[in-house]
Amino acid sequence: MQLQTVLLLSGGWVQALQLLAALSLLILLHEFGHFFFARLFKTRVEKFYLFFDFLFPFPGLFNFSLFKKKKGDTEYGLGWFPLGGYVKIAGMVDESMDKEQMNQPPQPWEYRSKKAWQRLFIMLGGIIMNVLVAIGIYIAMFSIWGESYLTMDNARYGIVADSLAQQVGFRDGDKIISVGGKKIDHFNEIMGEFIFNDAKTFVVERDGKQMDINIPSGTIAQIIEARKKGSFISLRTPFLVGKVQNGTAAGKMGLQYGDSIVSFNGQPIAFFDQLEDLKQQAKGHEITMMIMREGKTLALTGILPEDGILGFQANINPERYFNLTTVHYNFFQSIGKGFIATFETFGKYIKQFKLMFTSPEVKFSKSVGGIVSFGQMFDPVFSWASFLQLTAFVSIILAFMNLLPIPGLDGGYVLFLIFELITGKKVSDTVMERATTVGLVLLLALMVYANGMDIFRLFGK
Secondary structure (H helix, E strand, O other), X not given: OOOOOOOOOEOHHHHHHHHHHHHHHHHHHHHHHHHHHHHHOOOOEEEEEEEEOOEOOEOOOOOOEEEEEEEOOEEEEEEOEEEEEEXXXXXXXXXXXXXXXXXXXXXXXXXHHOOHHHHHHHHHHHHHHHHHHHHHHHHHHHHHHOEEEOEHHHOOOOEEEOHHHHHOXXXXXXXXXXXXXXXXXXXXXXXXXXXXXXXXXXXXXXXOEEEEEEOOOXXXXXXXXXXXXXXXXXXXXXXXXXXXXXXXHHHHHOOXXXXXXXXXXXXXXXXXXXXXXXXXXXXOXXXXXXXXXXXXXXXEEEEOOOOOOOOEEEOOOHHHHOOOEEEOOOHHHHHHHHHHHHHHXXXXXXXXXXXXXXXXXXXXXXXXOOHHHHHHOOOOEOOHHXXXXXXXXXXXXXXXXXXXXXXXXXXXXXXXXXXXXXXXXXXXXXXHHHXXXXXXXXXXXXXXHHHHHHHHHHHOO
């Protein structure tokens, strides 16, 4: 999809704001899915909360809300514990663990009094809503921006290989022909084909000749391990300066937005990766850069700090350097594309999830992440296209995770309901309470572990 960047804000805190906005919206819509089907089948909803008004998963601890308002039979509120949300449906064993209500005789407006198929829809409501939200976002994106992608034929400068990619045989400027014997049409399909389909051989063009690169076992594990340090292979682009930070070496030398660096200490350069190599040899020394500015050649001199940081951002805009293929859709065509994109993304995420349990190279501890990992998915420079695309993806993740057959999640209730529909025997409330307690403990342990791994990655090295 075409990424039209609107430079409004930048920085890590922008990622946090985007995460908060996306999760808040998706949680509200997820819970509304349960609320909608509950009200459709005339089931009373006692609470509708964004975030928890207790210390999840302990319903009896720190019970207070930041805001609440009663309307009809439902209390709407904003909780203080910002890791989810919930609806409390009358007559249902859920995270509120309201055993007192469950000890009373069933009432006609309660969940437990409804038919099994109605209860199934109530429990699937949140998942259905998350899928519909993703479809709706993709429809909007395709109808507004269309779909833009870079074909391999137009990636004329080849790739940039990070240190790990160079270890296995790639070189800067290689042009990828095929992955695992399959010809790749779009540049952004390379890594997915390699990781998800366990491709072991690349064919690249280098200096006008084709050659094979055999990927050794353990490479995927190393990519995951080094995911914050490099990108294995990325698109090679010409050198153009973006935002220059005041007070840095680049700022003191007079480098400006839009400058193109053509040589560094007498060595001609055309790509960003070439500058990185040359900087390693000049740390702490005086440097001279020849730049192009508005058609004129200028010489800039200064001292490169010991850390090798000049202090400017790259101006990387694929549309500036490459002929992107763009397909525009009318509204009705976008509907079909929205459904296709949603279910293709769902399928890719299932493959990604399975890798943690089936691939000998992918370790669970290296792949799982918490709130920090979620936040780092968002672009530090805000754009509507990027934000909406990530929101759709997170909505699909929420749908999938809630479908897992774990008591306490929607999928756990669905599993018991399917059992009831098949056998005609309803699972007792006692079994449901015990299973939900076990499930909530497991979820808490997973939440602590995932966020703990995030903290370890941030501060443990």
